[in-house]
Amino acid sequence: MDSVVLDYFMSLANNLNLTKSANECHITQSTMSKRIAALEDELGVKLFYRDSHSVRLTPAGMRLRANALRYANQYRAINTSLHKLMIEYIDMLKIGCGLYEVHIMTQAISEFMKLRSDVELNYLQYGYSSIVSYVSTNVVDIAMVLDTCLDSMERKLTKKPLYEDTWAVSAHKDSPFWQMSAEDKAKLKNQMVITMVNNEFEPIRPFCFNRGMTDITFTYTNSFEPTIALLMANAGITLLPQSLRPCVPSIIRIENVFAEPMKHTFYAVYNANSDNNSLPVFVSCCDRLFGSVDSPE
Numbered sequence: 001m002d003s004v005v006l007d008y009f010m011s012l013a014n015n016l017n018l019t020k021s022a023n024e025c026h027i028t029q030s031t032m033s034k035r036i037a038a039l040e041d042e043l044g045v046k047l048f049y050r051d052s053h054s055v056r057l058t059p060a061g062m063r064l065r066a067n068a069l070r071y072a073n074q075y076r077a078i079n080t081s082l083h084k085l086m087i088e089y090i091d092m093l094k095i096g097c098g099l100y101e102v103h104i105m106t107q108a109i110s111e112f113m114k115l116r117s118d119v120e121l122n123y124l125q126y127g128y129s130s131i132v133s134y135v136s137t138n139v140v141d142i143a144m145v146l147d148t149c150l151d152s153m154e155r156k157l158t159k160k161p162l163y164e165d166t167w168a169v170s171a172h173k174d175s176p177f178w179q180m181s182a183e184d185k186a187k188l189k190n191q192m193v194i195t196m197v198n199n200e201f202e203p204i205r206p207f208c209f210n211r212g213m214t215d216i217t218f219t220y221t222n223s224f225e226p227t228i229a230l231l232m233a234n235a236g237i238t239l240l241p242q243s244l245r246p247c248v249p250s251i252i253r254i255e256n257v258f259a260e261p262m263k264h265t266f267y268a269v270y271n272a273n274s275d276n277n278s279l280p281v282f283v284s285c286c287d288r289l290f291g292s293v294d295s296p297e
Helices: 003-015 020-026 028-041 061-088 102-115 128-136 147-152 181-186 204-210 224-232 242-247 278-290
Strands: 048-050 055-057 093-098 120-125 142-146 160-170 191-195 216-220 239-240 252-255 263-268
Touching: 003 028, 003 061, 020 028, 055 061, 055 120, 061 102, 093 102, 093 128, 093 278, 102 120, 102 128, 102 278, 120 160, 128 142, 128 147, 128 263, 142 147, 147 242, 147 263, 160 242, 160 278, 191 224, 204 239, 216 263, 216 278, 224 252, 239 242, 263 278
Parallel strands: 093 120, 093 142, 191 216, 191 239
Antiparallel strands: 048 055, 142 263, 160 239, 160 252, 160 263
């Protein structure tokens, strides 16, 4: 006996009208009759007196009516508890990444799903100021971050270098930037530079300041999408890791203009003592995908 059949029974017990109850339950009269008959067979008692003119409750039907709501609530409570219990035992891997690692992390997830399609994934993007602490507090099981974040990392966490990426100037293909001299391009002279974060982990501003680039201004966004929208509107330039090239529309030109380009290493950060049995599988996928600390294709 399930809660749906009890709902059918309660409807008929309250209405004592087969047509009205069938409409109320959004089923046909035939289905209502068959489900009630099946319930009577299951319980081994008649619940209704039925003839061509009326429907009446039997004494057994009256007793069931008095307790049916309690039975239905108990049934639903048991089902809810079982559902929660099943969720607790479903393998889940919580993955985080910063603003520049989306494309590469997606490749790793694709490799992982070929091996463990049974695992539920929680894949979210976070700011660099918080992502490493989220690994420490188990908000995420593993995160891919820039090397600029490592100073804030707890010693108990494992850091695995994945690849080194070269950052290049990215701008609309019709941007006046591309018409400047090589010397002025290397200085980003008089440019509006878009950067996706505004904190100590952000790599673009230190690169510019350390090279004495003073004739520039900054525009800040908090994610990849508005940065690309500004580039497509020819409203500034930025520096992007070349691994993001597949994510960038063809209208955006990406080209290195520096004699010594900006390079950063991306790391996987995780707790090697985690009891999540999906984590080592994901780490091994990263190992196979990247191999050593080289620029990805």
